[in-house]
Amino acid sequence: MKDQTHTSFPAPFSLQGKKALITGAASGIGAAIAERFAAVGAKVFIADRDQEGAGAMCVKIGGEAIALPLDVTSENACADAARQIGPIDLLVNNAGIGAVGTILQTSGEEMDRMYAVNVRGVFNMTKAFLPGMIAQKSGNIINMASVGGVVGIRDRLAYCTTKFAVVGLTKSLALDHGGDGIRANCICPGRVETPFVQARLKEYPDPEQAYRDMSASQLFGRMIRPDEIAAAAHYLAAGESHMVTGTTFMVDCGWSAGK
Numbered sequence: 192m193k194d195q196t197h198t199s200f201p202a203p204f205s206l207q208g209k210k211a212l213i214t215g216a217a218s219g220i221g222a223a224i225a226e227r228f229a230a231v232g233a234k235v236f237i238a239d240r241d242q243e244g245a246g247a248m249c250v251k252i253g254g255e256a257i258a259l260p261l262d263v264t265s266e267n268a269c270a271d272a273a274r275q276i277g278p279i280d281l282l283v284n285n286a287g288i289g290a291v292g293t294i295l296q297t298s299g300e301e302m303d304r305m306y307a308v309n310v311r312g313v314f315n316m317t318k319a320f321l322p323g324m325i326a327q328k329s330g331n332i333i334n335m336a337s338v339g340g341v342v343g344i345r346d347r348l349a350y351c352t353t354k355f356a357v358v359g360l361t362k363s364l365a366l367d368h369g370g371d372g373i374r375a376n377c378i379c380p381g382r383v384e385t386p387f388v389q390a391r392l393k394e395y396p397d398p399e400q401a402y403r404d405m406s407a408s409q410l411f412g413r414m415i416r417p418d419e420i421a422a423a424a425h426y427l428a429a430g431e432s433h434m435v436t437g438t439t440f441m442v443d444c445g446w447s448a449g450k
């Protein structure tokens with residue numbers, strides 16, 4: 192009897208043959224996304240200003256991973272990167288920095304620094320790589336916003352301001368370039384246990400107690416793991432989510448649900 196298995200179907204959620212560039216991929220969420228994309232067949236570019244960390248991630252992933260030392264705040268560096276590696280299928284604008292404070296505690300310089308990485312970085316990378324995507328009539332952009340891009344968070348004035356901007360940029364981009372075969376979505380994580388959060392914990396008088404308090408304040412009693420954000424990125428990157436564009440994909444363990 193003839194084999195009835197559908198061997199000609201592509202593996203579900205495969206990224207085989209896709210070229211993916213992930214910024215901030217030397218650490219935390221970006222590193223988890225790079226690992227996951229590579230595991231399902233993508234050729235990944237680990238773009239980060241931390242050259243050593245990017246190299247180490249490449250060694251960890253092996254295969255076709257390529258380190259790309261890059262500071263996303265430099266428009267010229269982003270344009271050079273696009274010229275160097277050519278058209279890509281997936282761009283994950285994940286690089287981002289945090290800051291604590293109210294408006295009165297935030298200096299103008301700090302505000303500019305936050306804006307330069309979290310907003311201008313997304314702008315620079317997207318502007319550099321979009322023309323190549325338009326030329327091939329397909330492209331998929333995933334921007335790492337935050338729950339703080341959808342609801343306000345106390346003492347995070349600069350951070351929330353920049354992440355709301357990322358959401359606005361993403362929605363406008365999705366509308367402007369849907370007709371060019373481009374998708375653009377945001378992921379809005381809640382509290383994810385990464386070096387980003389570990390650095391914040393060190394600022395508390397008792398970091399271990401702060402860790403326990405932070406975990407207990409989450410709906411499921413623990414912080415989100417980077418691989419749980421990578422799973423969302425994988426869904427958005429795959430063909431199966433083809434009709435999903437212009438969204439804010441909340442992976443916030445219910446943080447925003449009651450707001």
Ligand SMILES: NC(=O)c1ccc[n+]([C@@H]2O[C@H](COP(=O)([O-])OP(=O)(O)OC[C@H]3O[C@@H](n4cnc5c(N)ncnc54)[C@H](O)[C@@H]3O)[C@@H](O)[C@H]2O)c1
Binds near residue numbers: 239
């Ligand atoms: N960790 C969380 O709780 C959380 C929650 C919501 C959103 N996010 C967002 O997720 C993203 C990743 O956060 P993470 O927790 O993995 O942080 P992380 O600090 O662990 O990693 C960030 C990476 O970005 C790189 N980077 C920073 N500035 C850069 C620049 N100018 N150019 C290139 N690379 C740069 C760093 O070198 C680092 O490798 C950020 O955009 C952050 O705002 C994080």
